[in-house]
Amino acid sequence: MRFPHTTPEVRVPRLVGLMAVDARERAEAGGVRLDAPDRPDFPRTVVDYVVRQYPQPGAEVPRGAVVTVWFDPGDGEGGSGVREPRPAVPPSGGMRRELDEPEDPAPVLSPP
Numbered sequence: 001m002r003f004p005h006t007t008p009e010v011r012v013p014r015l016v017g018l019m020a021v022d023a024r025e026r027a028e029a030g031g032v033r034l035d036a037p038d039r040p041d042f043p044r045t046v047v048d049y050v051v052r053q054y055p056q057p058g059a060e061v062p063r064g065a066v067v068t069v070w071f072d073p074g075d076g077e078g079g080s081g082v083r084e085p086r087p088a089v090p091p092s093g094g095m096r097r098e099l100d101e102p103e104d105p106a107p108v109l110s111p112p
Contacts, residue, residue, distance in 0.1 A: 014057035
């Protein structure tokens with residue numbers, strides 16, 4: 001059963017895994033609009049893949065509501081950050097000296 005386009009609420013379509021161009025088409029067909037805070041050039045974005053969306057698929061929202069999507073950063077665009085060696089630093093709390101080995105509370109005695 002198809003509902004006419006005059007229904008006040010629509011269900012958010014699943015957009016994760018789609019390319020930007022396909023996500024825009026599915027959102028329009030589903031009665032919602034898209035926003036991508038990580039892509040200022042979103043209207044021209046074509047082949048980047050959606051990796052997250054809010055609200056979640058299936059949520060009921062008013063027709064014309066905005067669904068926020070985020071894209072895979074791709075190669076060379078950051079992602080998990082720069083990997084660099086970190087210098088060894090002492091733990092916080094000031095200078096600490098090495099502690100002596102603790103004594104064995106139950107030493108093993110050899111037989112007489």
